[in-house]
Amino acid sequence: MNLLVQLSDVTKRYDGGGAPAVDNVSLEVGHGESVAVMGPSGSGKSTLLNLIAGLDRPTSGSVHVGGDRVDKLSETRLARYRRGKVGMIFQFFNLLDDMTVADNVLLPAQLAGVPAARARARAAELLAALRIERHRDAYPARLSGGERQRVAIARALVNRPALLLADEPTGALDTATGEEIGELLLDLNSSGQTLVLVTHNPDLAARYASRVIRLVDGQVSTATGAR
């Protein structure tokens, strides 16, 4: 398997001691895979995703993504890593309310210094593919939850990342809209996009992931194939 993500003996402890949020986890994700990380609340799913995204650093162990030792990168290199190699989708979308849809989507490309024309063309392509181009000049607050998540997906993909990380992408959506977003992620994965999906919805994991990893109290309890 051509590995894209490799976590080795990763532990994450937050200040104040207590049980680790992620406890000695090792994990591998190949190019083009779709992996679901499941577990109850507080099991360490989001922390694991944050460690892969470089939003947080492990207390011990190593995180490799696409040849980068993520846990050892400086803050500046981490930012470049996030804008170039990973795209993130959040449960509550994390769109910037004072920017239009188009501006939200363009932001990672602009931060990366992508030429304006090329960035605009890529954003237009994504907005069209995600069927939200009519909202390009609207503000996120005026969109439905599903539309907002599509905007978030477009933003995550604008720099063509090797890895798409999704943290409860349907958690704030109604069932029908959640289905739509799930299908969208499935389509992306089918087209070769590597996907790591955090969810506590077994149906979502079963339908849209090729592999499911279960976390309990920060430790991998089982890893099974799905779909």
Place this chain on the structure above:
Amino acid sequence: MSGHPVLRAARSGVTGRRVQAAVIGLVVGVSTAASALALGLIIDANAPFDHAFAAQQGAHATTTVDGSKATAAQLSATARLPQVAAAAGPFPETIVTAQVTIPGVLGSLHLPPVTLAGRASPGGPVDDIALDRGRWAQRPGEIVVSRDMPGPTLQVGQRITITGTRGTPSLTVVGIGKSITDSADGWVVPGEVAALRAPGASPAEQMLYRFRSAGSPGAVSSDVAAVRAALPPGSLLGSQSYLTVKLQATSSIAPWVPFIVAFALIGLVMSVLIVVNVVSGAVVAGYRRIGVLRSIGFTPGQVVAVYVWQVAVCAVAGCLGGVLLGNLLSVPLLGQTARVFGVGSLAIPVWVDVAVAAGMLALTGIAALLPALRAGRLSAVQAIATGRAPRPDHGYAAHRLLGRARLPRPLTVGLAAPFARPARTLVTLVAILLGATAATFAAGLSTSLDRAELDLSHSGSEPVQVDLGAGLVKAKLGAPRPPGTEEPAAVQQRAVEAALRAQPGTLRYVAEADAQVAVPGIPGGAWVRAFRGDASWTGYAVITGRWYHGPGEADVNTYFLTATGTSVGGTAAITSGGKRVMVRIVGEIFDPENGTASVLTDFRTLAGVLPGLTPRQYDVALRPGVNAGRYASALGPVLGQDLGVSLNGTDPLFVSLLALVSALTVLLMLVAGLGVLNTVVLTTRERAHDLGVFKAVGMTPRQTIAMVVSSVAGIGLVAGLIAIPAGISVHDYVLPAMGHAALTGIPPSLLDVYQPWELALLALSGIVIAAGGALIPAGWAARTRTATALRAE
């Protein structure tokens, strides 16, 4: 209302938001310090003499008594007169002639007559002398000189040679001091005075008195009369009232009051604005927490109490620290002011400390109360929703427009940020504007003071003067002139002119004569300077009109015009010895002369009224690049011992003033920078989650800093641009006010001081303040962990 939950909630509010608590404490502290200092400056600028006089137990009357007519016992007995509250003396006193060597200048400079008093110590019940530098004289051969002693500025370690007495003794300067009533020009040990007295001179004694009633000239005169009556007839040679000294001190202070007040007002307004901004901002930032408190059962009154307590704890700490800081800062700053005013030491009055602390606490309380009352009235859900973000739609258009600009995205995001909080932006803009206005005003004022110093000292135009004084007396009092020979003074002048012509480095020179003349309408008359030859180059700045062209024409100072009610183009009568000459006033010159009238004219104008007028000095201009000190040291030996060569140096008063202006400007810019810091901290906290999003999608630490700094840089640029005309207006208003207080007009050269390149730099002062204030919180924002920021609500 149960007190405990309120206090606990307030305490957890302070400890849970340490940065915010620290910012409130810091802003209130610095604002309190600035306000105390500003108010202290205003108060001290208005009454520095009274302060210093009280602090130094100044003498209401300084008297000189003939020691051969009154005994020490008789003098001591005057201390027990019913009118006398305290007395010091008798101190032996003498007036000496002296000369001094200046480092780097060969030869000696003659000092004007110096009054020396013999005192064993600087202290005592009356006239506690403030020692600026060095120590008190402890043995013969040592002298403490007054900071205001006429002549060149002396330093500790220099030597003064006393002439006109046996052995021409030499004294080493061991200290520099100041008597608030100028009781003497220098002090030596008592036993040395007799040795310094000129042969044959009568012994004199100095007595210093504080009277029980000395509020008016009449009261002081009556008290002095009682002293005179208690002494043998004719023994009281003279007395000087403190009111005379106060009048002189006040007239020298008055010109500086307007600029001190301008700085102080800017500081006060800025402090009030920043405190209101930081405190109300802190309460608004706590809306979400207010919602939570409401949801768990806090009543509106309790919520208000929690927030007022929370702010009050920080504010009290800030006020106490601020009062302490203000008083500490006042030591050098008011010390500087005191030196400027020449009135010993000054301090912030206690009532100012109390009033400023109370006022700042009240202001803080009101600033916290109003938003807390509003928050208290909101429902829990409303408070939580309101506290999450700025009002929707504010600043959206700015983001959209700036997003299209061809600038790096972090900059455009930052530049659009101020539009989300218009009221906070406005307050920040005003704070930066005031700081930048102070900088613009200070830059102009410094240039104006520099030029005024050059104009008044003439150090640029005629740095060297040859004083004919002593030689002239010898020439006049020498052996009778044989018939048919030339006037000795004329011989001397020819010799001086020949020496000046022969001296390498001489550019030009002119002979100057001074005389007191009577002018109708001016009590005490006017001081006339008559030049023999072209003197237009001597450095007098013309306010209106032109320099005189020949006999019959004159330039006068503003006081002359005001006192006589004339104007440029009019005529004035100059009278002396019963003779009168009419002069045409062709120009108004910048020559404050401590509130006396002055006239500049051609030597020939006075031929009819002052036929025996003789030049007193030569004013000498040097070729470019010639060192004045070396020139003087070379010229001195050529002219001989009877002629003094002096230099027009920089007045230490102006040096002190420039230092004071710089210190005040830095302080105001710091306060403005703190206002910016507060705004950025509040905004960054409010937008912590957005910051997490930016970082999550790839914003680097450097881009984060650029975004945060540019969020106030735009405000800084706008404020800087507005500050240019504002600062120039303050300058153009304050400078004439200073001139008016000094009884003089201001020449255009002192008003037109701003160069285009300087304005361009000053326009950036707003950005400097903004960037300076934003850098620290920008650094915090850049270091914030992305995951932590994303979890922020």
